[in-house]
Amino acid sequence: MYRLYPAPAQAERLRRWGHTCRAVWNLALEQRIYVLQQRGRCLRADEQCRYLTQARHDLDWIGELPSQTPQQILRRLDRAYDNFWNADHPARFPRYKKRSARLSIPLPGQAVRVRPINRKWAFVRIPKLGEVKFRLSRALGGDVQNATVTTDASGRWSISFAVRTRSPAPLANTLPPVGVDFGVKQAAYCSDEAQPRLMPPTLTAGERRRLEGLERRKARQVRHAHTHRGGRHSIRLQKTLREIARIKARQARRRLDFTHKLTTDLAKNHGLVGIEDLRVKSMTASAGRGSRKAGLNRGILDNTPGERRRQLAYKCPRYGSVLVAVVPAGTSQTCGRCGHRDPLSRTDRDSFRCVKCGHGDDADHNAATVTLHRALRMADDAVCRRALR
Numbered sequence: 001m002y003r004l005y006p007a008p009a010q011a012e013r014l015r016r017w018g019h020t021c022r023a024v025w026n027l028a029l030e031q032r033i034y035v036l037q038q039r040g041r042c043l044r045a046d047e048q049c050r051y052l053t054q055a056r057h058d059l060d061w062i063g064e065l066p067s068q069t070p071q072q073i074l075r076r077l078d079r080a081y082d083n084f085w086n087a088d089h090p091a092r093f094p095r096y097k098k099r100s101a102r103l104s105i106p107l108p109g110q111a112v113r114v115r116p117i118n119r120k121w122a123f124v125r126i127p128k129l130g131e132v133k134f135r136l137s138r139a140l141g142g143d144v145q146n147a148t149v150t151t152d153a154s155g156r157w158s159i160s161f162a163v164r165t166r167s168p169a170p171l172a173n174t175l176p177p178v179g180v181d182f183g184v185k186q187a188a189y190c191s192d193e194a195q196p197r198l199m200p201p202t203l204t205a206g207e208r209r210r211l212e213g214l215e216r217r218k219a220r221q222v223r224h225a226h227t228h229r230g231g232r233h234s235i236r237l238q239k240t241l242r243e244i245a246r247i248k249a250r251q252a253r254r255r256l257d258f259t260h261k262l263t264t265d266l267a268k269n270h271g272l273v274g275i276e277d278l279r280v281k282s283m284t285a286s287a288g289r290g291s292r293k294a295g296l297n298r299g300i301l302d303n304t305p306g307e308r309r310r311q312l313a314y315k316c317p318r319y320g321s322v323l324v325a326v327v328p329a330g331t332s333q334t335c336g337r338c339g340h341r342d343p344l345s346r347t348d349r350d351s352f353r354c355v356k357c358g359h360g361d362d363a364d365h366n367a368a369t370v371t372l373h374r375a376l377r378m379a380d381d382a383v384c385r386r387a388l389r
């Protein structure tokens with residue numbers, strides 16, 4: 001992901017495109033649901049592409065998009081459906097994109113051209129938009145297959161590229177294996193470390209004070225809007241909301257940065273990474289819309305076990321290591337030394353003492369050790385099965 005710096009006019013056009021992409025997604029989803037309900041049949045991208053040709057004719061706001069973009073959106077919708085039908089994938093049924101959703105504009109690779117200016121900056125040529133400058137924070141490392149332009153709540157633009165790498169497959173990683181217990185309070189406890197990895201504070205004290213002040217101002221302005229303006233937001237309230245979004249987006253970026261550093265370290269410095277096979281779906285499913293928990297979930301989604309697992313799943317092969325997800329049942333009640341399982345071994349929230357062998361440990365570190373043992377067993381079984389075949 002690279003930070004993109006469009007000129008004001010370009011940003012305005014990108015914003016319009018983003019909302020058009022959202023509308024195309026929503027229309028396509030609506031059509032699929034309608035066809036499924038009325039005729040009991042599933043529409044796919046290929047078929048919907050034909051309707052699209054017609055729609056481009058009739059609705060000139062769709063025609064304004066770069067030519068391949070709507071097809072890419074339909075293909076993404078296909079993938080969202082596939083993930084939903086895949087029992088091993090935690091995805092839910094595809095949802096409509098709200099006006100407040102993050103804007104995202106897919107672009108085909110053959111349409112974009114990257115032109116480096118120097119080591120730190122580059123231009124990307126986007127059809128119907130021209131050249132846009134972006135910060136070349138690291139090398140692209142391959143041929144561009146496709147690109148996606150996104151913006152977050154604070155109005156920053158980014159571009160990401162899917163590249164085909166030409167580097168050969170990495171050698172098998174021979175470093176020692178590790179078991180990891182992911183938590184909410186402490187980000188991760190590794191079986192080979194004595195201390196948990198904590199996520200550093202995502203806001204400085206000054207930023208936190210500023211955010212609190214802004215939240216109070218927002219509450220006051222919302223109250224005023226309700227009593228005097230019939231709920232209509234004032235210019236000042238809009239400014240406050242923008243400012244809050246800006247700080248929260250910064251916080252989210254720092255959380256994501258931490259998650260990336262954690263997963264890279266795990267994948268790079270271990271031959272095998274054992275994790276619990278947790279389903280984020282069930283962890284975040286209980287939060288209703290607008291509830292307190294929904295806010296919490298929104299906050300932690302860029303640092304959830306699901307996101308960490310997603311990152312590990314693509315980073316481990318890159319570093320030649322193996323990711324093994326084990327059954328999580330009873331990891332907190334099983335002894336990491338003798339393997340005895342008893343609920344009574346869990347003395348309180350934080351500590352573990354085995355009732356059989358007397359082994360004492362931090363509860364989460366013990367769980368990480370048990371996860372490692374299970375992962376090693378699973379990996380051994382897999383090797384044996386392959387040998388027997």
Ligand SMILES: [Zn+2]
Nearest residue numbers: 335338354357
């Ligand atoms: Zn024991």
